[in-house]
Amino acid sequence: MSDSVNTTLPEKTDVLIIGAGAAGLMCAITAGQRGRSVLVIDHANKAGRKILMSGGGRCNFTNRYAGPDNFLSQNPHFCKSALSRYTPEDFIERVKQHNIAFHEKKPGQMFCDNKAKDILDMLLTDCQRVGATIRTRCSVKKVQSLPGGFAVVSSLGTIQCQSLVVATGGLSIPKLGASAFGYEVAKQFGLDIVPPRAALVPFMLDDLMLGSLSQLSGSALEVLVTCQHMCFRENMLFTHRGLSGPAMLQISSYWQPGDTLSINLLPHIDFYKVLQQRQQSRPGAALKTILSEYMSKKMALVLSELWFGDMSYTRKPVNRFTHQQMQGIAQQFHCWKLKPPATEGYRSAEVTLGGVNTQALSSKTMEAKKRKGLFFIGEVIDVTGHLGGFNFQWAWASAVAAGACV
Numbered sequence: 001m002s003d004s005v006n007t008t009l010p011e012k013t014d015v016l017i018i019g020a021g022a023a024g025l026m027c028a029i030t031a032g033q034r035g036r037s038v039l040v041i042d043h044a045n046k047a048g049r050k051i052l053m054s055g056g057g058r059c060n061f062t063n064r065y066a067g068p069d070n071f072l073s074q075n076p077h078f079c080k081s082a083l084s085r086y087t088p089e090d091f092i093e094r095v096k097q098h099n100i101a102f103h104e105k106k107p108g109q110m111f112c113d114n115k116a117k118d119i120l121d122m123l124l125t126d127c128q129r130v131g132a133t134i135r136t137r138c139s140v141k142k143v144q145s146l147p148g149g150f151a152v153v154s155s156l157g158t159i160q161c162q163s164l165v166v167a168t169g170g171l172s173i174p175k176l177g178a179s180a181f182g183y184e185v186a187k188q189f190g191l192d193i194v195p196p197r198a199a200l201v202p203f204m205l206d207d208l209m210l211g212s213l214s215q216l217s218g219s220a221l222e223v224l225v226t227c228q229h230m231c232f233r234e235n236m237l238f239t240h241r242g243l244s245g246p247a248m249l250q251i252s253s254y255w256q257p258g259d260t261l262s263i264n265l266l267p268h269i270d271f272y273k274v275l276q277q278r279q280q281s282r283p284g285a286a287l288k289t290i291l292s293e294y295m296s297k298k299m300a301l302v303l304s305e306l307w308f309g310d311m312s313y314t315r316k317p318v319n320r321f322t323h324q325q326m327q328g329i330a331q332q333f334h335c336w337k338l339k340p341p342a343t344e345g346y347r348s349a350e351v352t353l354g355g356v357n358t359q360a361l362s363s364k365t366m367e368a369k370k371r372k373g374l375f376f377i378g379e380v381i382d383v384t385g386h387l388g389g390f391n392f393q394w395a396w397a398s399a400v401a402a403g404a405c406v
């Protein structure tokens, strides 16, 4: 299905939604089903561009186990009401009704079998079904307050509406249309913003560290990473810029500049015990040989060289190590203390932390407490999910909450 053809805009609509992403389209469907006239505008050339890019092109459209604990927010209770009223099963039912083939990848993570485009087509079809109009390549110049509504001055004309829904997402991936527009509208109406920050984002490493580790670019290993009392046990990927993979993306949402990550590279064993056992069972085995039972030979060599400098150390038979040395080696692999200089930032972040302060919004309807008729939904709000389909579930749930009363 293609986007709607851009023709002249209606001068009046019940509901005007700015942002034709996951949340904006879902809100349009919900409001349209109630018989409201709905117009969705977006400055990008296409609706739902992030949906198309998501989940490596297969869209991890929800997570069966989505609950408040999977979200970061200054107010962790805010998301509860919307999430409980529109559940992952509700979205899965919609996907089934459209005969979209899907599967559960890791526990709870629901992906399309074919393409992310199936999800976007589903949303566009349902928008059409309820009579919602979508206009792309339409940028907003000004939002004005009117008695009983708003006037939005856009590049395609001025539109009056009773309800205005801001669904412009966060700042991640500017080339996909991300902008700070939502925050600006919030400020215009006196709503607070929790400072935004890139999240679910790879870490950069300094040149010195990269000099050694870039040889491992493309290699992955299951690790347990800890920062700010949060930990994730997932794969870590070495890249040509630093560290990525699900473990690093997840922990990046909790990491603050200056924080140290603690990475356990052997979370499934006690390496000190293993070394003690090998002193008995294979006394002549070199450290690198024992390590390569748990990681690639190259990784064993590169990491040992990075930490212990001397290559002969890694070739030394295990029975020549003292207990203190073995404890030191095990400690290094179980607790690699790493202080990344920075993340890759919005250029490659999947989401944006922070946003419109939830204190300013009703958790039932997403309406601004200070301004009747003004709604914020999706990623623009200070609610950010973990990796694994949670961010889309928030987009759907917050959109349905608003769509039911706009």
Ligand SMILES: Cc1cc2nc3c(=O)[nH]c(=O)nc-3n(C[C@H](O)[C@H](O)[C@H](O)COP(=O)(O)OP(=O)(O)OC[C@H]3O[C@@H](n4cnc5c(N)ncnc54)[C@H](O)[C@@H]3O)c2cc1C
Residues within 6 Å of the ligand: 018, 019, 020, 021, 022, 023, 024, 041, 042, 043, 044, 047, 048, 049, 050, 051, 053, 054, 055, 056, 059, 060, 061, 062, 138, 139, 140, 167, 168, 169, 170, 172, 173, 176, 177, 178, 179, 180, 181, 349, 350, 351, 377, 378, 379, 380, 388, 389, 390, 391, 392, 393, 395
């Ligand atoms: C590469 C990538 C992969 C991802 N994969 C997943 C995944 O598999 N599962 C998951 O749950 N989450 C995933 N996410 C996160 C998810 O895409 C977002 O959380 C979700 O799209 C947020 O929905 P939204 O509608 O609030 O914002 P968006 O989808 O970002 O939509 C906002 C819309 O507003 C428009 N807009 C912005 N500014 C303006 C303006 N000034 N005027 C007019 N229009 C404007 C934009 O063009 C855009 O169309 C991924 C994100 C990225 C970047």
